[in-house]
Amino acid sequence: MTTTEDRVSALRPQLEAWRRWLHQHPELSFQEFETAKYIVSELNKLPDLQVSQLTPTSVLAVLKGGKPGKTVLLRADIDALPIHEENTFEFASKTPGVMHACGHDGHTAILLGTAKLLSEDAANVPGEIRMIFQHAEENGPGGAEELVMETSLMDGVDVVTGLHLNSQLPAGQVAVKAGPFMASPDMIELTIQGRGGHGAHPEEAVDPIAIGAQVVTNLQHVVSRHVGAQDALVVSITYFQSGSTHNVIPDTARIMGTVRTFDPELRQKAPKLIERVIKGVCEAHGATYVLNYEFGYRPLINTDWVAEELRQIALDTVGAGHFSEAKATMGGEDFSAYLEKAPGAYFNVGSGSDEHDSRWPHHHPRFTIDELSLETGVKMMHAAALRLAQPQAN
Template sequence: MEIREEIAELLKEVTTFRQDLHQIPELGLQEFKTCQYLKATLASFGVKEVYEVLETGLVAVFRSDKVGKTLAFRTDIDALPVTEESGVAFTSRHKGRMHACGHDGHMATMLGFAKYLSEHPESIRGTLVLIFQPAEEGPGGAQLMIEAGVLEKFGVEQIIGLHLFPEFDEGVIACKKGAMMARNGEVTITVHGKSAHGAQPQQGADAILAAAAIIQGLHTIISRNLSPLDSAVLTFGQISGGEAMNIIPGKVELQGTMRAFSDTVYNTLTSRINTLATEIAKAYDCWAEVTFNHMYRVVDNDEKMVEALKAVAGDSYVTSPPYMLAEDFSLFQQQIPGLFFFVGIKNEAKDYIYPLHSSKLRFDEKNLLGGIQCYVDLIEMLNQEGA
């Protein structure tokens, strides 16, 4: 994909935006410094129509006399509770906080896009709504923005977003029609038994033994309750219980994540987890309490919008495989047609190979220009008949 000269000229400023924002990472719904930086930068471009949402979120609006759709472009703005080890000169100034998922790059892309629109109003058609969304990493800022009315207020018809992705080489634009990222949820199983001395197990009900059986039993769901043609993940990453090595514990807690590419499969998971955990616990004279936190939905890309992206990306486009990662952009797609795509940042020669959420994540800001170019070209492409 060729980067046009007027977009290539944004590199220095986009680099500054990214590196400035990288130094002030903030967790979800606490992005006060980030919001002020974004607001001040938009003001420096002369953007008149900027609205504050949820205290730390922003919406910037560009309007044109040209007939066109109302398109929204979304960036996430929050960071992660990660201690940075990237070694960059512009490292995080907030201890234990880092932009380890590329959101600093997403914001810099959006600011570069906003600057381009400010300097090239002739490229605007209809109404463009730029959404700076807090709390993607949790607790789901997209839903909060929806509930605040950002789509309804401006009559948004379609929404576009992107994510930097270290599994694709620099210069690659990757996407997939339909389900590209998974629906996800969290499950907590509390196993209640009866405490006893370890030397007298017959006087208790062993919650650890029951919990172990539950974990083993739940992993049969994937192989025996789902079609071999369906994909799902169930992972328990935390287990806690017990007070001493010679005491049978009366309570054990399991915490895990569950993911699937369809609501049908996801609902089967929840139903079987509840049934199996409850019944297996009974077999050990225990009882299980099962709770779910249903989080994000399937990132389900609109087919016509993906075709538009393929057209603008040209030979830079590749078809992405589906990923079990989750994204709250999917909540916007529950409301209106949406397009979410990946921008490659991997460069093995420069050691830009670390995965998302890594404390060592690094990338070259030049890759952000590809995102800006796609955004600019999608304005025209999505306003063509049938798009």
């Protein structure tokens, strides 16, 4: 009797082959045509899967198990980033300026491996396992939103899970957390309209730089004086552009920044708090403004019971020595869109090691993974599918 452990070990060369092909052929968000074609052709080699495309650059594989059970959605994202790869290994990106620098090549290989294990043992699989190879995680409004809102993907789904590799965790480690996990990455874009003039006569101008500086400073008071210390809110001004030379007061200043929180209620209140500051400062100094406030992905809040199941699965699969409690991060993730429709939880699999020089941060031109993490990912996704699809799960 071969164990899952043995089956995953035997799968390792195939997992590497998938991941390395994908790594060599990265495609940007909403342009994953060759990636989707590759995934379809690999899935078509497996028995008992229904393979279809709900959008032009995503792929859905459905496995109807031989036993009664629930419908579980497993998700991998498949897109790459506009980064020029600096790695020199033989499977580095073949496309200048585009790179799998977030590990989505690994996520895709992991879900292909999971599909292979499940489909080869379909008679013993409970329920229905849907595996979505999702496009465009890296670029808003995101592929998840499109799949959730505009297709039948989520119809009848009882529970959803997915993972992200994490270069800051040791390869082979699994980290899970109940509740708030990732933040809502919202965006502000502000133009302050002053009145330009001679640098010698500020009294005749309305200086958008001086006013903009006040706005930036006062926005920090939204965080420190209008939001409780327990409710995490980040306001970071990341762009301030104005003026062209030393003796001219410019007409306008452009300011951009990011606003992030885990709290859906605070998220709804934040635009009002922020605009009140901008309006007050601008009016006080005689300027006008145009504010564009854009909501990004929702905060990712794991369902408690699903996170608890994943914790148990991790303890059973990798053991307590390779398990850690995940830390919430202010990063964003469109996996949150699925959680609007079904309970679920997202988790991390460590991919960092010195041996494989894979501790570079995500989105870095030297980013890579220790491929041991592919095995860990498959073990986790496979076990999660089987356990969450049990008829009595929750």
